[in-house]
Amino acid sequence: MVQLDHVSKIHTSGVAALTDVSLRVDRGEFVFIVGPTGSGKSTLLKLLYRAELPTHGRVLVYGRDVGRLRAGAVAGLRRTLGVVFQDFKLLPQRTALENVAFALRVIGTPSTEIRPRALQALERVGLMQRANAMPAELSGGEQQRVSIARALVNNPPLLLADEPTGNLDPDSSWEIIQLLSRITVRRTTVIVTTHNKTIVDMLRRRVVRLADGRVTRDEPRGLYAVTV
Amino acid sequence: MRSRSEGSPVVRRVGVQREAFAQFLREASMSFRRNGLMTAAAVTTVTVALLTVGMAVAGSLNLSHLATTLNAQVEIVAFVRDGTRPSDLTRIETAIAAEPGVGAVRFVGRGEALARLQRSLGESPAFADLTKHNPLPDSFEIRVGDAAQTADVAAAIQTVPGIHEVAYGAEVVDRLVALTRAMRIMALLLTVALAVVAVIVVTNTLRLTVIARWREIEIMELVGATRWFIRWPFLIEGVLQGLLAAAAAGSVLLAVYAVAAARLQGALPFLPILPAAGIALPLMAAVAVCGIAVGAAGSFVAVRRFLTT
Numbered sequence A: 001m002v003q004l005d006h007v008s009k010i011h012t013s014g015v016a017a018l019t020d021v022s023l024r025v026d027r028g029e030f031v032f033i034v035g036p037t038g039s040g041k042s043t044l045l046k047l048l049y050r051a052e053l054p055t056h057g058r059v060l061v062y063g064r065d066v067g068r069l070r071a072g073a074v075a076g077l078r079r080t081l082g083v084v085f086q087d088f089k090l091l092p093q094r095t096a097l098e099n100v101a102f103a104l105r106v107i108g109t110p111s112t113e114i115r116p117r118a119l120q121a122l123e124r125v126g127l128m129q130r131a132n133a134m135p136a137e138l139s140g141g142e143q144q145r146v147s148i149a150r151a152l153v154n155n156p157p158l159l160l161a162d163e164p165t166g167n168l169d170p171d172s173s174w175e176i177i178q179l180l181s182r183i184t185v186r187r188t189t190v191i192v193t194t195h196n197k198t199i200v201d202m203l204r205r206r207v208v209r210l211a212d213g214r215v216t217r218d219e220p221r222g223l224y225a226v227t228v
Numbered sequence B: 001m002r003s004r005s006e007g008s009p010v011v012r013r014v015g016v017q018r019e020a021f022a023q024f025l026r027e028a029s030m031s032f033r034r035n036g037l038m039t040a041a042a043v044t045t046v047t048v049a050l051l052t053v054g055m056a057v058a059g060s061l062n063l064s065h066l067a068t069t070l071n072a073q074v075e076i077v078a079f080v081r082d083g084t085r086p087s088d089l090t091r092i093e094t095a096i097a098a099e100p101g102v103g104a105v106r107f108v109g110r111g112e113a114l115a116r117l118q119r120s121l122g123e124s125p126a127f128a129d130l131t132k133h134n135p136l137p138d139s140f141e142i143r144v145g146d147a148a149q150t151a152d153v154a155a156a157i158q159t160v161p162g163i164h165e166v167a168y169g170a171e172v173v174d175r176l177v178a179l180t181r182a183m184r185i186m187a188l189l190l191t192v193a194l195a196v197v198a199v200i201v202v203t204n205t206l207r208l209t210v211i212a213r214w215r216e217i218e219i220m221e222l223v224g225a226t227r228w229f230i231r232w233p234f235l236i237e238g239v240l241q242g243l244l245a246a247a248a249a250g251s252v253l254l255a256v257y258a259v260a261a262a263r264l265q266g267a268l269p270f271l272p273i274l275p276a277a278g279i280a281l282p283l284m285a286a287v288a289v290c291g292i293a294v295g296a297a298g299s300f301v302a303v304r305r306f307l308t309t
């Protein structure tokens, strides 16, 4: 599903964000990428949705070398994966439903399909009742669910979440993580970056730890920190 | 504590929509006031640039017209060697006509040449003598296909056996050719320089629209909208600005040109000036094409920085 072979990313500023990272994530897996700020978590995800190009090594998504995609092929890749961010990235002037529908509309989905599919996605995140609410009227957790609905509306096989609980209180964070981990039931692969120790330790899923751009640990049912 | 009406979902929804609508109106009018002024400024700048482009087009069309007119009037006169037998004249005429670049050839006998001279100088006692001993040679008047080739054609005719001397209005033709060329180059340089300025102004205006919609652009990119899908609204906005400027510049130019051409023609009747109707189509087309190109280029540059792929 996702594979990194000896990947390094050196920014134009000279900062080495990732150094010799090799990683493999299979279909339906749920993976936490953990590590302190600046350890390269966001950069790793950006390589997967082709917002950054690797300096060395290969990044394969669905078996395709995304580092070699033509600029015109990037849109095609993005339609097959969902991305969720700490700041939700919702359009403040549009309702929850319109925000989800927006993702369908801008890729040319037939107009008759848009509303039912957007509603279905909101149902999947348990937000049907709030479909006509504006983002400002929703709690942080609800806004994040709208952004997850938007990421899932095309039924992507891969969902990437960069610190999805970074702006949320502990209860909302837990709800969001529960929601993300349930998505894997449908064989969707989910990769979540976080530095929320409590959540990682409660969920006991695969944990990949980054430190200074290197993978220092990769455990199938891991904890945030090494237990001594 | 909650009142009962607040709790009703229907009332809440209507309230929210009205609120959202009001906010939308507020923001739209604010953005129009802010961008409207910038848009007016950009359209004005592009109009000024297009006015100059249009003047260059009008000037260049008139120069070509002048060249064509003079072209039709430019003649080479080839004088036949003294003592050539009348029977050889046909052979010489055929040889001249065979030279490349030669249009029409006309024989002017020495008698006809003298008559013309008399006509142009008027009656004078000295002519009595001239008529007795006509000093003028037989000659051919040759029209050239392209004025720019006059010198070459004249040189070729010089080599025809039986031709003594060749004459043509060398200076006028050469200067006209040089002037047209210089004018075209200057017009091109000016157009390029003004186009760059116009593109920069349009870019800065459109950037405001782009910035106002950067979050939408960001999301569109993330969810896989194509670059063209993202570009087209801005492209339309830019092209509309260009067309607006083209319409303004074109109508101003045509109106001013019509008046100026009529005045100038009245003052200088011999000058071949094109009427406004004669330049309207190419002028409008040139200005519209430049306006569209400037608007499209401006929108491309404005959006480019916000496209990450």
Ligand SMILES: Nc1ncnc2c1ncn2[C@@H]1O[C@H](COP(=O)(O)OP(=O)(O)O)[C@@H](O)[C@H]1O
Residues within 6 Å of the ligand: A011, A012, A013, A015, A016, A017, A035, A036, A037, A038, A039, A040, A041, A042, A043, A044
């Ligand atoms: N666009 C960029 N240009 C230069 N340096 C960058 C850029 N993005 C990230 N970095 C640097 O790369 C390193 C890793 O950043 P990031 O992947 O954002 O880490 P994390 O998400 O784990 O906090 C940091 O040192 C950061 O400053």
Ligand SMILES: [Mg+2]
Residues within 6 Å of the ligand: A041, A042, A043, A162, A163
């Ligand atoms: Mg980060």
